[in-house]
Amino acid sequence: MTSYRPDALIASDISAYLQLHQNKSLLRFITCGSVDDGKSTLIGRLLYDSKMIFEDQLASLEADSKRVGTQGGEIDFALLVDGLAAEREQGITIDVAYRFFATEKRKFIVADTPGHEQYTRNMVTGASTADLAVILIDARKGVLTQTRRHSYLCHLLGIRHIVLAVNKMDLIGYDQAAYDAIVEDYRAFAESIGITSFTPIPISGFKGDNITGSSPNTIWYTGLSLLQHLESVEIDADADAARPFRLPVQWVNRPNLDFRGFAGMIAAGTVRPGDKVRILPSGQVTEVARIVAFGGDREQAVAGESVTLTLADEVDCSRGNVIAAADAPPQVADQFQATIVWMDQAELLPGRAYWLKLGTQTVSATVQPPRHAVCVNTMAELSVKTLGLNDIGIAEVYTDRGVVFESYAQGKDLGGFILIDKATNATVAAGMLNFSLRRAQNVHWQAVEINREAHANQKHQAPRLLWFTGLSGSGKSTIANLVEKKLHAMGKHSFLLDGDNIRHGLNKDLGFTDADRIENIRRVGEVAKLMTDAGLIVLTAFISPFRAERDLVRQMLPEGEFFEIHVDTPLEVAEARDVKGLYKKARDGQIAHFTGISSPYEAPEAPEIRVDTTRESPEDAAERIVETIMGTWSPVI
Structure with a gap:
């Protein structure tokens, strides 16, 4: 097999070299498996044997191999891939390392993914764009938990081409019986998760057995070498092109008033000028007027190409919308x-x-x-x-x-x-x-004739949600109750949702774990929204310890209707009050997940109203809150 060493090229050869590789198919694959199964060594060997290493890299690799001394003075191919200092120090792969190499038949992008369980997320990243997975197994250890985990993830992520590379065959004397047992063990697991076929290959990444050619040490193996299989495996590159057209809009291209195009990468299908398309989620139908790409207009574009489409009609379309085949939309x-x-x-x-x-x-x-x-x-x-x-x-x-x-x-x-x-x-x-x-x-939204504006006009008031938040014992319920009394005296229509009262009915099934607290606030937010739709001024008194959930409720309402009121009482003051004796129980370990003691409280960063109960009485705070929401008082002290 003739290969090219890039550093050996002179200027006159570069054009020919680039043209040689330009029209080759591209295979993206990953190596995965358990810790120390030899993934990095295998990739290093592929890079070395395909002559994709510069002379200075090779010299550095030989020097590093001697300095590290992990392979008895021989080249440590893993050092080509394990680029992070932490990886070299620990002898493991942490991040996903991507490498490019090419042979006469095909181009490759390979991702070396980590084997440790805590880095499984990195493996998912590498597998998300792969066409093929090389799952390595240490011949001395057989199928391990991480082998199963990575195989299952590869199957979940839609990788249909699996190579089972039984590595380190040299360390078991190229024993065929041991190899066959590993393959059968893996086959039983693969069938249980839906992997219908895979290609087993006995290899030694360190010694080079069955990597680029047949090994004399495994005369009992008659299949292709790993590289030969990677060069010949049929990837259905036309599958995406055969599907109905889809283009997720990434950018609205508007360089001037005379041009408005929608740019993105075609995810599936083929498009031509004149094709009818549907804009989703709105469902509007129009036609493709032009396909604009680098170098000029195109008569056709297919999956994988980045283009700008202009449409025959002025339709509402922006980033996040999808332009799809009109007769087969997602x-x-x-x-x-x-x-x-x-x-x-x-x-x-x-x-x-x-x-x-x-x-x-x-x-x-x-x-x-x-x-x-x-x-x-x-x-x-x-x-x-x-x-x-x-x-x-x-x-x-x-x-x-x-x-x-x-x-x-x-x-x-x-x-x-x-x-x-x-x-x-x-x-x-x-x-x-x-x-x-x-x-x-x-389930569809039912239109009603009496809307929230009509309800509010009938009550002669603007809907409001006054969201009191603070530690247990801060005085939320006391102040909220005083505010509602003042609103009632003014003839306003209001309703107070108190944290303890809600847990006697609507939320009696919820505890005080973080997940239950989140669900508690979600339900209260939905109820409060319905009440503001009825035109009411709603008051809620809940600890509501997490900013994310308070912000979620804010987003449920029209802008300007949500008032976050932080009853800002220091923990030591709230604990000294301890009206219900809850802090003492929490300190004694009788109450788990107690906010301020064993569970966090995330104070508001920019509340509409802040009440400092060490400086202001409940009566004064209530008066100020009422004046604020009526628009006659500064919102923050």
């Missing part, structure tokens, strides 16, 4: 069943609002308590209330508005999503939409 829904891989140290909080990013769409979403988690060893369905780091579970996901989607099995672009923590902007989970819930399609 669905729009706001409730789904999804498979979720949790990737954060902090557990999932059911009911908390996260950002859900699906293609170019970003919406607010909540995850319900999981139906079950999956044990990767036995495939058993485990009863759980939440998901922790690296857990895989099935749960319902609700979004605050309809999103354009397809099931993940139909297409990754409109079926795969991530969840982002609103406070930290950290990606906490990756997910796959399985299907929309039937109730999401059958």
Whole structure:
């Protein structure tokens, strides 16, 4: 096999070299498996044997190998990939390392993914765009938990080409019986999770057996070498092009008043000028006028190409919308069943609002308590209330508005999503939409003739939600009660929702865990919204310890109707009052999850009204609050 060493090229050869590789097919694959199965060594060997190492890199590699001394003076190919200092010091892969190499037949992008369980989230990242997975097994250890976990994730993520590379065959004397036993053990597991076929290959990444060619040490193996298989495996590159047209709009291109185009990468299908398309989620139908790309207008564009479309009609279309084939559009829904891989140290909080990013769409979403988690060893369905780091579970996901989607099995672009923590902007989970819930399609908003404005006009008042928040014993209920008495005396229509009272009825099924507190506030927010729709001034007195849930309620209401009132009482003052004796019980360990003691309180950062109970009496605070919401008092002291 003839290969090219890039550093050996001179200027006159560069053009020929680039043209040689320009029209080759591209295979994206990952290496995965358990810790120390030899993933980095295998990739290093592929790079070395395909002559994709510069001379100075090779010299540095030889020097590093001698200095590290892990391979008895021979080249340590893993050092080509384990670029992070922490990885070299520990001898493990932490991050996902991407490498490019090419042979005469094909181009490759390979992701070396970490084997440690705590870095499973990195493995998911690498697998999300792969066409093929090389799952390595140490021939001395056989099928391990992480082997099963990575195989299951590869299957979930839609990777249909699996290579089972039984590595380190040199360390077991190239024993065929041991190899056959490992393959059969893996085959039984693979069938249990739905993997219908895989290609087993006995290899030694360190010695080079069956990497680029047949090894004399395994004369009993008659299949292709690993590289030969990677070069010849048939990837259905035309599958996306054969599907109905979809273009998630990434950007509205408006360089001047005479041009308005919609730019993005085509996720599926083929498009031509004159094609009828549907804009989702609005459902408007129009035609494609032009396909604008680098170098000029095009007569056709296919999946994987980035283009700008101009449309025949002035339709409402923006980032996050999807331009799709008019006669075969994707669905729009706001409730789904999804498979979720949790990737954060902090557990999932059911009911908390996260950002859900699906293609170019970003919406607010909540995850319900999981139906079950999956044990990767036995495939058993485990009863759980939440998901922790690296857990895989099935749960319902609700979004605050309809999103354009397809099931993940139909297409990754409109079926795969991530969840982002609103406070930290950290990606906490990756997910796959399985299907929309039937109730999401059958339940519609019923229009009524007497709307919220009519209710408010009848009462001669503007709806308000006065949200009192603060520690237990801060004086929330006392001040809220005084405010309502003043409003009632003024002839205003109001209603007070008190935290303790609500838990006697509507929320009697909820405890005081973080997840239950979140659900408590969500329900109260929905009730309060209905009451403001009726034109009432609603007062709520809840600890409501988390900013995210208070912000969620704020977003339910029209701008200017939500008043966050922070009854700001220091912990030591609230604890000294201890009217209900709760702090003493919490200090004695009789009450778990008590805000301020064993559970956090996130104080408002910019409340509309702040009450300092060490400087202001409840009566004075109530008077100021009433004057503020009536528009005659400064909102903050």
